[in-house]
Amino acid sequence: MASSSSSSSSSSSSSFLMVSLLAVVLIGVASASNMYNDFDITWGDGRGKVLNNGELLTLSLDKTSGSGFKSKNEYLFGKIDMQLKLVAGNSAGTVTAYYLSSQGATWDEIDFEFLGNLSGDPYTVHTNVFSQGKGNREQQFHLWFDPTADFHTYSILWNLHGIIFSVDNIPIREFKNSESIGVLFPKNQPMRIYSSLWNADDWATRGGLIKTDWTNAPFTASYENFNADACVISSGTSSCGSTSNNEKYWLSQELDSTSQEKVTWVQKNYMIYNYCTDTKRFPQGLPKECTI
Numbered sequence: 001m002a003s004s005s006s007s008s009s010s011s012s013s014s015s016f017l018m019v020s021l022l023a024v025v026l027i028g029v030a031s032a033s034n035m036y037n038d039f040d041i042t043w044g045d046g047r048g049k050v051l052n053n054g055e056l057l058t059l060s061l062d063k064t065s066g067s068g069f070k071s072k073n074e075y076l077f078g079k080i081d082m083q084l085k086l087v088a089g090n091s092a093g094t095v096t097a098y099y100l101s102s103q104g105a106t107w108d109e110i111d112f113e114f115l116g117n118l119s120g121d122p123y124t125v126h127t128n129v130f131s132q133g134k135g136n137r138e139q140q141f142h143l144w145f146d147p148t149a150d151f152h153t154y155s156i157l158w159n160l161h162g163i164i165f166s167v168d169n170i171p172i173r174e175f176k177n178s179e180s181i182g183v184l185f186p187k188n189q190p191m192r193i194y195s196s197l198w199n200a201d202d203w204a205t206r207g208g209l210i211k212t213d214w215t216n217a218p219f220t221a222s223y224e225n226f227n228a229d230a231c232v233i234s235s236g237t238s239s240c241g242s243t244s245n246n247e248k249y250w251l252s253q254e255l256d257s258t259s260q261e262k263v264t265w266v267q268k269n270y271m272i273y274n275y276c277t278d279t280k281r282f283p284q285g286l287p288k289e290c291t292i
């Protein structure tokens with residue numbers, strides 16, 4: 001502060017510079033995702049790690065244990081993006097679950113689950129939606145890329161119109177709010193983000209056909225660039241309640257016709273299971289939301 005004794009104009013311009021610099025630093029900190037700020041490792045006895053000053057989070061699984069984390073915040077609607085790089089090589093039997101969930105016996109849940117496979121065979125992306133404890137709305141997909149070679153963005157857009165699952169900004173599934181025909185929709189219970197890497201070789205590999213090969217352990221899944229444009233609930237108050245919601249495009253976003261075409265493309269080429277067409281499973285008739 002050598003300038004403080006010289007003219008007042010140079011003093012005010014240097015303090016202006018200081019304030020500007022401070023603003024740049026604060027904005028930089030606020031926009032870069034930091035895993036330390038957003039998540040807590042919840043289990044796994046050291047198998048879950050935050051690395052690179054918070055830029056990266058990894059979960060691992062070995063014969064003794066898997067691991068998991070959860071978000072510090074609870075959300076009620078928003079667009080939530082995470083980049084994941086899944087377990088590479090022979091990952092058969094491993095499941096990386098990444099989901100939103102509320103608590104209690106009548107919980108709501110929005111799921112991505114990534115089912116590993118033998119080297120070279122495709123991962124299965126499993127999706128589901130629970131309303132008040134009731135799920136049974138599975139759709140499963142293969143991917144159009146190798147999800148273990150690089151990070152890819154997996155997104156959940158959740159608002160009163162519906163839930164859209166996307167991969168690299170390509171929507172793969174839309175679960176519409178069908179309350180008008182009596183289908184429960186998750187809209188009242190704040191949810192946290194959870195993720196875990198665990199052994200599910202009793203069911204994940206087509207009913208336990210292939211067992212996890214522990215000679216490949218530890219298995220590792222990685223996470224980075226988390227972003228939540230979302231309503232955060234704290235002490236019962238929503239961060240969306242106080243300010244104007246006009247810029248919050250994600251509160252009203254639905255699929256436009258271009259996005260609808262993308263969903264159709266994914267479902268035609270990469271969908272491997274759809275509860276809405278499983279007439280054997282629902283002999284009394286398909287769930288109501290499937291009929292519209």
Ligand SMILES: *[C@@H]1O[C@H](CO)[C@@H](O)[C@H](O)[C@H]1NC(C)=O
Pocket residue numbers: 115116117118121122123124204205206272
């Ligand atoms: C594994 O690969 C096989 C063969 O391509 C495929 O049928 C199956 O859906 C894949 N996923 C799982 C979890 O088995």
